[in-house]
Structures are given as C-alpha cells and as structure tokens.
Amino acid sequence: MAGLYDELLVLLHGIWSRRWIALAVAWGVCMLGWLGVSLIPNGYESKARVYVNTQSLLEDKIGITQVQSQQDLDRVRQTLLSAENLEKVVRGTDLAQTIAGPRDVAGKITTLREHITVLAQADPSMIDISATSADSGLSDGANARIAQQVVQKLIDIFQEENLTGGRTETRQSLAFLDQQIAGRGKQLEVADKRRVEFAQRYASVLPGAGTISQRMDAARLEINNIDAQLVQAQSALSAMNGQLAGTPATLPGMTVGGGVSPLAQAQSDLAAMRARGWTSNHPDVIAAQRQVDNLRRQGGGSAAAVGGTPNPAYLSLKSMQAERAATVQALSTRKAQLQADLNTMTAHQIDEPGVASEQEKLDRDYAALQTQYDKLLADREEIRLRGDVKTETGAVQFRVILPPSLPNAPAAPNRPLLLLGVLIVGIGAGVGVAFAIGQLKGTFPTAARLERAVGIPVAGSITQVASTAQVALDKQRMKWFAGASGGLAALCLLLIVVEFIQRGTA
Structure with missing residues (x-):
C-alpha cells in the first residue's frame, strides 16, 4: 500500500x-x-398535442370495428412523415424561401424527417407532434417560426388525411372495382353468347334448360312424381267407377214435369181403400186393382214417364268420373312425353358424349363468372357505404388539445x-x-x-x-x-x- x-x-x-x-x-x-x-446553431422545438376519436356507433353497425378504425389512424400517423407529406410541409412553410431546386427540396425533406417526432401516448387517441429547426443560415427567430409552422402544417396534413384521405381511398377503390365489374360484364356477355350459340346449334339434342345431366335428373324426378300422382288418380277413378255403378241413372215415380204419375196415383187410391178396411172383393177395390195392373202393363201410365227422372247424384258422379279420367289421361300423356325426352337425351348422350361435357363446361364457366360479378357488385356497394359513413357522417372527431407553441428559448444545444x-x-x-x-x-x-x-x-x-x-x-x-x-x-x-x-x- x-x-x-x-x-x-x-x-x-x-x-x-x-x-x-x-x-x-x-x-x-x-x-x-x-x-x-x-x-x-440553436435548435428551437415546437410541440403540439391532438386528440382523435375514432369511436362511432354507425361504423359498428356496418361492420367497421374499433380495431379497424385504430389501424387506419395508425397508418395515417405512420405515413405522416412520408416524402410526399414532407414536401407539402417544405412548400407550405417559410422553408420554401430557402430552396432553389429539387435537390434543396430533397435535402430539406431529409432534415425534417430527422427533426420531426410523432408519438402516440398511452391513450392511442392522444398524439404528440414535435419539430425542431436548427438551420445555421437562419436567425433564431426564423428557426422558432419555422418550427411552429412545421408542426401546424403537420397537423393540417394529419387532419386532411383523416377527413379526405378516406374519400380518395374510397374513390380509387370504387374506380378499380368499376373497372373489374366492366371487365367481368364483358366476359359474361361473351360466355352467355357462347351458351346461346351452343343451345341453338343443339336445340334438337338438348330440350329444356340446363345441362343434359340436370335435365335427365329433372326428368326422372318428375316421372317419379307423376307415377305417384298417377297411382292416386287411378285409385280415385276406380272408386268413382264403383260409386257410379251403384247409383241409378234415373229416379222412378216422377214425371218429367215433376208431378205424380198415373201409376202412383192409382196405387195411392188403392192403398187408401184398403186403409178404410175394404176387402179385395169390394167392387171399388177390384176396379182400382185392375187399373193398377193396366198401368203397370203400360209402363207407368204415360209415354213421358217411361224413362223416369234423371238422377242428380248420378250426373254429379258422372262429371267427377270424367274429370278424374281426364286427370289420369293427362298424367299418362305427360309421363309418356317425359319418358320419350329422357330416352332421346340418353340416346344423344350415348351417340355424342362431347356435347354434354361441352355444355357443362360452358355452364360452369358462366356460373363462375356470374359469381365473381355478383361478388364485385356487393363489394362495391359495401365500400361505397363504408366511404359514406367515414366521410359524410364525421366519424372521426379531430381536436387540437395543445396548439403549436412558438418557442422562446432554444431547446438545443x-x-x-x-x-x-x-x-x-x-x-x-x-x-x-x-x-x-x-x-x-x-x-x-x-x-x-x-x-x-x-x-x-x-x-x-x-x-x-x-x-x-x-x-x-x-x-x-x-x-x-x-x-x-x-x-x-x-x-x-x-x-x-x-x-x-x-x-x-x-
């Protein structure tokens, strides 16, 4: 030590x-x-704080979530320091007086990007924007003014991007979708024209609508349904025939005009005599009995009453029988027609198998194009609605909490x-x-x-x-x-x- x-x-x-x-x-x-x-050189710093509220009830109703709105806000905040926006800052402040050409603009943009800070606070709705100006060729007062102007211009651009940037994006998206829809529409017209030409060329081979397989399946399904209906109609017709067989065509004892026939009158008189207690040996009873026998031999006492009165029940049943017989006939005819068409399509499918595959390909291509076309139309309407909600209803609330300050003292060095x-x-x-x-x-x-x-x-x-x-x-x-x-x-x-x-x- x-x-x-x-x-x-x-x-x-x-x-x-x-x-x-x-x-x-x-x-x-x-x-x-x-x-x-x-x-x-002295560096003068100007600061500002803005509040951006992206919460909107209407946006939630149409499917724009709070996360999507916040992502849009973050995208705008991150692109605030893009070369395009910084060039707007250079040309919109006193820095424009210090540039002589594109090279000076590029240099100012590089310097601004190094001296501008955009930070989000713990609350994402609060955003701090600060800018520092330390140009040795300018006075302290000029640097202070430029720092304030830069921050103010950034706030203006930020607000413009939130309010009008959505309109631009929506307009570009709609223009792109319109272009795609027009292209799909032309393709649909071409595909539909090919289908029409194909149908006209094979009109005798392809009766009906749809592909051959679809038509054959539809024909078989309809034949099965007709078979079930035909069985029911034939059963109903058989039951009607049975009822008709047990129903008389006419009703006896009534004249054509609806009055009592002579035979019935004579029988009524004879019954009345016997009701009084007269015996068969009574002269009046014998005479009445003879009259009844004569009328019976004559067929009812008059020529008009020979056939009797037409039975209304019989006539109704006869009409129902004719109707059900016609139903059976129509079903049988339809079944025969479908069976003939089915046989024809089966024969042509066997003779020309390429026709069916070509038709299926045309229909499949047309269906795919139609699906894409409908989806593009739906997307265009959805984007238009979202754009209207974002730009027309004031969904984004923008407010400057702390305006850009004019620095009195240098922040650096x-x-x-x-x-x-x-x-x-x-x-x-x-x-x-x-x-x-x-x-x-x-x-x-x-x-x-x-x-x-x-x-x-x-x-x-x-x-x-x-x-x-x-x-x-x-x-x-x-x-x-x-x-x-x-x-x-x-x-x-x-x-x-x-x-x-x-x-x-x-």
Whole structure:
C-alpha cells in the first residue's frame, strides 16, 4: 500500500512539475471547445398535442370495428412523415424561401424527417407532434417560426388525411372495382353468347334448360312424381267407377214435369181403400186393382214417364268420373312425353358424349363468372357505404388539445452543460499531456527508480536547496499559475452566465 502511495505521489509530482504545460494545453483545448460550442446553431422545438376519436356507433353497425378504425389512424400517423407529406410541409412553410431546386427540396425533406417526432401516448387517441429547426443560415427567430409552422402544417396534413384521405381511398377503390365489374360484364356477355350459340346449334339434342345431366335428373324426378300422382288418380277413378255403378241413372215415380204419375196415383187410391178396411172383393177395390195392373202393363201410365227422372247424384258422379279420367289421361300423356325426352337425351348422350361435357363446361364457366360479378357488385356497394359513413357522417372527431407553441428559448444545444464539459475535457487534456511528457523524458524522480533502472546501487541523493530569491520567484509563479487557472474557470463561468442571460432575454 505504501509503494502504491509513493507511486501516486511520484505521478502527481511529475504532473505538477509540468503544470504550466498542462495549463497551456487546458487553455488551448477550452478555447477551441468553447468556440465550437458557440458555432453550434440553436435548435428551437415546437410541440403540439391532438386528440382523435375514432369511436362511432354507425361504423359498428356496418361492420367497421374499433380495431379497424385504430389501424387506419395508425397508418395515417405512420405515413405522416412520408416524402410526399414532407414536401407539402417544405412548400407550405417559410422553408420554401430557402430552396432553389429539387435537390434543396430533397435535402430539406431529409432534415425534417430527422427533426420531426410523432408519438402516440398511452391513450392511442392522444398524439404528440414535435419539430425542431436548427438551420445555421437562419436567425433564431426564423428557426422558432419555422418550427411552429412545421408542426401546424403537420397537423393540417394529419387532419386532411383523416377527413379526405378516406374519400380518395374510397374513390380509387370504387374506380378499380368499376373497372373489374366492366371487365367481368364483358366476359359474361361473351360466355352467355357462347351458351346461346351452343343451345341453338343443339336445340334438337338438348330440350329444356340446363345441362343434359340436370335435365335427365329433372326428368326422372318428375316421372317419379307423376307415377305417384298417377297411382292416386287411378285409385280415385276406380272408386268413382264403383260409386257410379251403384247409383241409378234415373229416379222412378216422377214425371218429367215433376208431378205424380198415373201409376202412383192409382196405387195411392188403392192403398187408401184398403186403409178404410175394404176387402179385395169390394167392387171399388177390384176396379182400382185392375187399373193398377193396366198401368203397370203400360209402363207407368204415360209415354213421358217411361224413362223416369234423371238422377242428380248420378250426373254429379258422372262429371267427377270424367274429370278424374281426364286427370289420369293427362298424367299418362305427360309421363309418356317425359319418358320419350329422357330416352332421346340418353340416346344423344350415348351417340355424342362431347356435347354434354361441352355444355357443362360452358355452364360452369358462366356460373363462375356470374359469381365473381355478383361478388364485385356487393363489394362495391359495401365500400361505397363504408366511404359514406367515414366521410359524410364525421366519424372521426379531430381536436387540437395543445396548439403549436412558438418557442422562446432554444431547446438545443444545452450550452451550459457543454461549456462545463469543455472545461473538464481541457483540464483532463492538460493533465494527460503533462503525464505523457513525464513518461517520455528520461529523468528519475527518486533514487529507488534510478537504481531499478540501471541495476547499480545508488550511494545517495542530493536534495535541492532553494535560495531566498528562488523561493520568492516560486511564490510569484504560483500566484501567476493560480491566476491563470482561476481565469480559465472564471471565463467558463462567465460564458455560462452569458448563456443564461441570453435565454432570459430571448
């Protein structure tokens, strides 16, 4: 530990013995450093905070979720620093007065991108926008104004992108969809024309509508349905025939005009006589009985009553029988027609198998194009509705919470700290130079170090004895050194005070 302490004392003695060199280096480094700090242009920063609310009940109703709205907002925030938007900033502020051509515009865009910050707070609806202007070719006031103008222009662009960017995107999407719909429409017309030409060419081969397989399946299904209906109709007709067989065609005992027939009158008179108690031997009974027998032999007593009265029930059943017979006939005819068509299609399918496959291909292509066409139409209507909701209903609420400020004091650089740092670096450089010189020179501060260096024992050392004049000179030099050192520190302090005064008066 004692050896280490001795070595430290030796190092300090070497540096102290070269203190004027260290002080000169410190002064030189500090002067150069402070000059460099003074040449650093002031940077003025302007800040603003905006509030963007994307919550909308109507958007939720049409399927635009809060996540989608927030994603749109993030996209706008991320593209705010695009080259196109930054060029608008350059041309919309006082920076336009400092450009002479496209190269200057590109340089300003690069500089702005490095000095603009767009940050979202913990609440995604709160967005902070800040910009710094530190152009050495402009005055402090001009830099402050430009910083404020840049932030204000960014807010205008941000609001424009949210309010009108949706219109542009919707218009571009609708134009693209209209182009696609027009193309699909032409393809549909061509496909439909091919189907019509194919149907006309094979009209005798392909009766009906649809593909051959579909038509054959439809025919078989309809034949099965007709078979079931035919069985029911035939059963109903058989039951009707049975009822008709047990129903008389006419009703006896009634004249055509609806009055009582002579036979019925005679039978009524005979029954009335017997009801009185007259016997069969009574002359009137015998005469009435003879009259009845004669009328019976004559067929009812008149020619008009020979056929009797037509039975209404029989006539109704006869009409129903004819109707059901016609139903059976119609079903049988339809079945025969379908069976003939089915046989024809089967025969043509066997004779010309390529016709069916070609027709299926045409129908399949047409159906695919029709599906795409309908989907494009639905997408166009959905995009139009979403665009109307976003742009016409004011779905995005934009409000500036903290307007862009006009900075009074520079935000950068931190000159007091830099001045103090230069002083420390200058002192360190002086000490380092003094230490390096001490290490390079071939002197030995102690007898022990000399003995270790040459390997020969040192008999002794002579202490330096200073005279009175030398002591007085050393004290005078110490005063000069203290003054020079204090002057360096005082100059640093003075520069710091001047910087604060400038900030206070800005």
